[in-house]
Amino acid sequence: MRDRWTILKNYLNVRFRKSFKSRDQLDQWQQAQVKKFLQTILPKSSFYQKQFESIDISHWQRAPIIEKTEMMEHFDQLNTVGISKEQAFEVALKAEQSRNFSPKIGDITIGLSSGTSGNRGLFLVSDEERLRWAGTVLAKLLPGPIWQKERIAFFLRANSNLYGSVKSSTIQFSYFDLLDPLEKHLEKLNQFRPTILTAPPSMLRFLAEAIQQNKLNIAPEKVISVAEVLDPLDEAFITKIFEQKVHQVYQCTEGFLACTCEHGTLHLNEDLVVIQKEYLDESLKKFSPIITDFNRTSQPIIRYRLNDILTERAQTCPCGSIMTALESIEGRCDDLFYLKLSNSDELQPVFPDFIRRAVIGSSEEIDAYRVQQLAPDKIKVFVKASEDVMPGLKESFSNLWKRLNCEPPQIEYERMDLEKPQAKKLKRVERCFSLEDLSI
Numbered sequence: 001m002r003d004r005w006t007i008l009k010n011y012l013n014v015r016f017r018k019s020f021k022s023r024d025q026l027d028q029w030q031q032a033q034v035k036k037f038l039q040t041i042l043p044k045s046s047f048y049q050k051q052f053e054s055i056d057i058s059h060w061q062r063a064p065i066i067e068k069t070e071m072m073e074h075f076d077q078l079n080t081v082g083i084s085k086e087q088a089f090e091v092a093l094k095a096e097q098s099r100n101f102s103p104k105i106g107d108i109t110i111g112l113s114s115g116t117s118g119n120r121g122l123f124l125v126s127d128e129e130r131l132r133w134a135g136t137v138l139a140k141l142l143p144g145p146i147w148q149k150e151r152i153a154f155f156l157r158a159n160s161n162l163y164g165s166v167k168s169s170t171i172q173f174s175y176f177d178l179l180d181p182l183e184k185h186l187e188k189l190n191q192f193r194p195t196i197l198t199a200p201p202s203m204l205r206f207l208a209e210a211i212q213q214n215k216l217n218i219a220p221e222k223v224i225s226v227a228e229v230l231d232p233l234d235e236a237f238i239t240k241i242f243e244q245k246v247h248q249v250y251q252c253t254e255g256f257l258a259c260t261c262e263h264g265t266l267h268l269n270e271d272l273v274v275i276q277k278e279y280l281d282e283s284l285k286k287f288s289p290i291i292t293d294f295n296r297t298s299q300p301i302i303r304y305r306l307n308d309i310l311t312e313r314a315q316t317c318p319c320g321s322i323m324t325a326l327e328s329i330e331g332r333c334d335d336l337f338y339l340k341l342s343n344s345d346e347l348q349p350v351f352p353d354f355i356r357r358a359v360i361g362s363s364e365e366i367d368a369y370r371v372q373q374l375a376p377d378k379i380k381v382f383v384k385a386s387e388d389v390m391p392g393l394k395e396s397f398s399n400l401w402k403r404l405n406c407e408p409p410q411i412e413y414e415r416m417d418l419e420k421p422q423a424k425k426l427k428r429v430e431r432c433f434s435l436e437d438l439s440i
């Protein structure tokens with residue numbers, strides 16, 4: 001009962017919060033939130049206390065920036081609930097092996113982010129935070145009020161009791177394990193008939209194909225893309241088959257950072273987190289977010305840089321929200337291509353979006369593609385198309401290299417079939433080497 005009340009209270013807070021009239025008003029409100037938050041958190045986290053040693057909290061924006069590496073390195077001193085990294089890893093790994101999705105220490109849920117074995121992140125969420133999160137997510141994503149009946153289908157790589165919190169007497173919630181066979185999903189979906197469908201775009205695309213082939217018969221009211229970059233090509237196909245806008249949620253272990261409004265525009269959740277922009281290219285409005293989450297207490301996220309590329313939207317959104325609107329979430333900085341500049345040995349970063357547009361813009365016959373950079377002078381392009389699109393693709397890339405003043409890399413083209421969704425995240429544009437490897 002108390003759990004329901006926490007969810008509902010937070011739902012009402014977020015859903016019916018008076019909207020901010022101006023950026024100034026939002027800024028002032030955020031400043032007050034962060035200050036209040038730091039006053040209670042700093043005494044409990046010896047790591048952050050040190051970070052703020054010579055900084056007055058009213059100038060918190062000047063505190064040192066941290067990243068995942070620091071977060072993991074100082075895990076024990078950073079969290080405020082006295083859980084050690086060893087303890088958390090042990091519990092989380094054991095749970096993962098047995099596919100038990102509720103690893104807890106006391107009232108703290110332990111989560112493990114995906115990634116290569118040496119690079120996995122741990123996250124801690126208390127029951128109170130989990131319930132508040134559920135209320136917030138419902139407030140932001142439910143198309144109707146909370147008392148309206150909904151059936152939510154949620155595709156995930158690994159379940160967590162984070163998501164089970166959303167269940168209530170009116171809201172049915174069904175978890176779909178991305179590791180399960182695809183046929184099983186179709187059968188289960190046909191029975192469940194979700195009103196809200198939430199899945200990575202590679203799965204949404206597969207489900208759209210299944211509808212087209214009459215293997216799946218569902219008509220959700222809302223379709224939400226999560227966890228992978230939503231490629232314009234996939235978006236167009238999913239939109240066509242489901243006959244509606246594809247919504248997006250930008251949520252990671254570090255926070256619930258953005259979601260789409262009724263117009264389908266992504267807005268940063270600046271009523272939940274402060275997001276400072278570290279520009280990668282200001283003229284192109286591309287930046288990486290630096291997050292300060294003033295609601296997260298067990299594992300505080302303060303001045304935390306996320307290695308993602310976001311593009312600010314040039315026009316304001318017709319919904320009238322003053323929260324920063326995004327054009328797109330482009331992917332990880334790790335997927336920036338690096339090409340040699342003409343007449344120089346220097347490498348030039350190339351945004352994934354440029355690669356994406358070079359492919360999509362070259363022909364309307366392309367159904368799917370993947371572009372991988374294997375080395376600074378070597379790119380591999382996979383395409384699925386109904387006719388020969390190679391000449392157009394070649395021309396499109398050669399124009400891009402000219403425009404960027406790059407030395408043309410060697411490109412290998414290969415035909416591909418539509419790939420089935422897999423446990424691994426689908427990346428249509430991917431760099432397959434690390435910059436550190438180059439300097440060796």
Ligand SMILES: [Zn+2]
Nearest residue numbers: 261265317319
């Ligand atoms: Zn909007």
